[in-house]
Amino acid sequence: MRTLKYAILGLINQKSMSGYELTQQFESALCEFWTANHSQIYPELKKLTEEGAVEYEIAISGNVLEKKVYSITEQGREDFMGWLAKDEPMEPTPKEIFRLRVFFSNRLEAKKREILMENQLLQHQRRLRHLKNNQTKFKVIPDKQTDEFSDYLVLMGAIMREEMMIAWLEQCIKLCES
Amino acid sequence: MRTLKYAILGLINQKSMSGYELTQQFESALCEFWTANHSQIYPELKKLTEEGAVEYEIAISGNVLEKKVYSITEQGREDFMGWLAKDEPMEPTPKEIFRLRVFFSNRLEAKKREILMENQLLQHQRRLRHLKNNQTKFKVIPDKQTDEFSDYLVLMGAIMREEMMIAWLEQCIKLCES
DNA sequence: ATTTGCATGTAATCTGTTACATGATTCA
DNA sequence: TGAATCATGTAACAGATTACATGCAAAT
Secondary structure, eight states: OOHHHHHHHHHHHHSOBOHHHHHHHHHTTSTTTOOOOHHHHHHHHHHHHHHTSEEEEEEEETTTEEEEEEEEOHHHHHHHHHHHHSOOOOOOOOOOHHHHHHHHGGGSOHHHHHHHHHHHHHHHHHHHHHHHHHHTTOSSOOOTTSHHHHHHHHHHHHHHHHHHHHHHHHHHHHHHHO | OOHHHHHHHHHHHHSOBOHHHHHHHHHTTSTTTOOOOHHHHHHHHHHHHHHTSEEEEEEEETTTEEEEEEEEOHHHHHHHHHHHHSOOOOOOOOOOHHHHHHHHGGGSOHHHHHHHHHHHHHHHHHHHHHHHHHHTTOSSOOOTTSHHHHHHHHHHHHHHHHHHHHHHHHHHHHHHHO
């Protein structure tokens, strides 16, 4: 499905950048819904260059250190926009190991089962605090056409997801205790 | 991480079954949080047999058709229980193509953006109805120690996830329209 | 000087999907 | 007798992770 390709094209479409910067974007902006290591990104950039979807210029940091600054080509932009507009059927539910554990958790003694859930609850509470803190950076809701507005939408989505996980876990714990 | 291994062991631990039956279980019981095709299951069963985690007996359906009915070994059960009790750090957020699309959606014209979200909303509403219908099969909440209780917990989780997605999408659409 | 961060790549392995391949059984 | 389902496998490919590998730049 080449999702990595389109994630990269989308980022480079926002702003020309190097493989290193892309890696950082995956760790920050996209981390709530996509991941990729540099070991996946560099080969993909090579491939995209060969396909003519991106091109690069060499920039020098300091005296000799070279970096490749990639920008999207007209062809690449068309390809990306085609992907973006095409409305796909819903993806299969994403895999979640923790839900698998819960599915088998009746085989654990009650106390261990509770620990499993309480531990997960704590982690999601911490994450929610972190996300809500990020949200305070938005003083107002940005203009709809901007990258910041989309950013705001996905952050809102991440917050709602964490709130849902917390509500579910609390309900699970309550039912296991009663 | 061998998650497929433990998903299979967990199912066989509930009840001895064939590769074909396992495939069906993945499509029904586990479909809300894990997927696997038969082309992944059969080789894994072979590997688990070699590792001594499962063993099988040949059963005959009809006159000649052979099926391998797998059961878990003592070693396999210990391995599985170890995996189940070990509390792991939270997994990285699962990948979701749709959220990636939303992240880039400000590049679409307003109408197409709305179509993207409305279409997804419809699909999640349909899925929610389906899950709620499944929930009606539980007349009462099953006993905590049973497989049915865990089943109930993950179904509840799936419902809450769909409700969250619907609430998020409605909010996104509202913000895009205003 | 040493550590942290910038910067780019490859190799080996693991995990997962799609397609290929075969044949028996059951029900309409 | 034909279609749907039962039943088991392999092969090729795609996608992703972990480890290996190197070297410059900036800050302490």
